[in-house]
Amino acid sequence: xxxxxxxxxxxxxxxxxxxxxxxxxxxxxxxxxxxxxxxxxxxxxxxxxxxxxxxxxxxxxxxxxxxxxxxxxxxxxx
Numbered sequence: 001x002x003x004x005x006x007x008x009x010x011x012x013x014x015x016x017x018x019x020x021x022x023x024x025x026x027x028x029x030x031x032x033x034x035x036x037x038x039x040x041x042x043x044x045x046x047x048x049x050x051x052x053x054x055x056x057x058x059x060x061x062x063x064x065x066x067x068x069x070x071x072x073x074x075x076x077x078x
Contacts, residue, residue, distance in 0.1 A: 015050070021062030023055075034059040042073045052078040 015021035026034050035051050038061070042049065052060035053075040060078065 015062035015064040018064070020064050021060065023058045023060050025058055031056055031059050039073060045072075048072050048074070050074040050076055052076060054078060 016023075025031075029037075035053070038045075038049060038051060047063045048065050048069070048071060050062045050064055051073070054077045066074070
């Protein structure tokens, strides 16, 4: 189990557990460069996207949409 999840003290349901998230790396691009490409092309995506803004070792994208939100892009700290 990932240490991030293992160290949680409260009930933890992530977008990963709901089949709505992915963590990935892109060869020759930093995480910030991946996020910048997403930001610059957000309207090309069919669904709203959340990105984990403080991640530096992988890119995290998910389609979890908070109730009442109509934002196309949400940045959150994981």
